[in-house]
Amino acid sequence: DTGVSxxxxxxxxxxxxxxxxxxxxxxxxxxxxxxxxxxxxxxxFLTYFQNEAQLEKSRLLSDRFSAERPKGSFSTxxxxxxxxxxxxxxxxxxxxxxxxxxxxxxxPGTRLTxx
Amino acid sequence: QKEVEQNxxxxxxxxxxxxxxxxxxxxxxxQSFFWxxxxxxxxxxxxxxxxxxxxxxxxxxxxxxxxxxxxxxLLIRDSQPSDSATYLCAALAxxxxxxxxxxxxxxxxxxx
Numbered sequence: 001d002t003g004v005s006x007x008x009x010x011x012x013x014x015x016x017x018x019x020x021x022x023x024x025x026x027x028x029x030x031x032x033x034x035x036x037x038x039x040x041x042x043x044x045f046l047t048y049f050q051n052e053a054q055l056e057k058s059r060l061l062s063d064r065f066s067a068e069r070p071k072g073s074f075s076t077x078x079x080x081x082x083x084x085x086x087x088x089x090x091x092x093x094x095x096x097x098x099x100x101x102x103x104x105x106x107x108p109g110t111r112l113t114x115x
Numbered sequence: 116q117k118e119v120e121q122n123x124x125x126x127x128x129x130x131x132x133x134x135x136x137x138x139x140x141x142x143x144x145x146q147s148f149f150w151x152x153x154x155x156x157x158x159x160x161x162x163x164x165x166x167x168x169x170x171x172x173x174x175x176x177x178x179x180x181x182x183x184x185x186x187x188x189l190l191i192r193d194s195q196p197s198d199s200a201t202y203l204c205a206a207l208a209x210x211x212x213x214x215x216x217x218x219x220x221x222x223x224x225x226x227x
Contacts (some may be wrong), residue, residue: 042203042217106158
């Protein structure tokens with residue numbers, strides 16, 4: 001399978017716990033994006049990487065959210081001290097290079113439920 | 116705040132009809148626009164993108180862009196029940212960041 005993969009697919013946690021999600025992009029893609037999607041809404045941009053550089057992180061929802069892409073390959077998204085409002089689908093997407101015609105390919109998502 | 120507006124629907128059309136999905140955007144500098152299809156509980160999948168004014172056709176799908184009116188549309192010809200899904204419009208930000216803004220999506224129901 002050469003598509004974007006995400007792990008885990010589902011995560012149930014208790015309020016206050018930390019969670020970490022992993023995304024493996026398509027192998028030749030330089031850009032990696034994280035989104036959050038809640039019911040009835042479109043994907044909401046969180047952050048993105050060009051190789052290992054995080055180029056935009058001001059739209060992470062709070063300082064409880066952080067992301068890394070240490071070697072320019074896979075990425076992790078961590079949410080500390082989870083709250084019930086964090087329950088959502090977290091989507092990862094990758095794209096080849098950026099640019100006006102750059103198309104993003106989404107992974108299957110990680111559905112987070114905070115009890 | 117850059118916005119992409121879509122009617123949430125649902126838009127209901129009979130099988131074989133043309134479905135017309137519309138999207139407006141606020142960032143006049145947006146250069147490229149994307150249509151994604153999302154089935155319930157699944158992630159978005161790309162249908163097509165457009166960046167020039169006019170029409171772009173791909174099989175049963177036609178995207179239309181009018182930058183002066185800041186309007187993008189997607190036409191689906193010969194609609195099939197399998198086309199029933201939410202259709203997301205996305206505009207790629209101007210200024211070189213290439214961060215897309217998504218609309219909330221339009222739910223399409225194609226009934227037999």
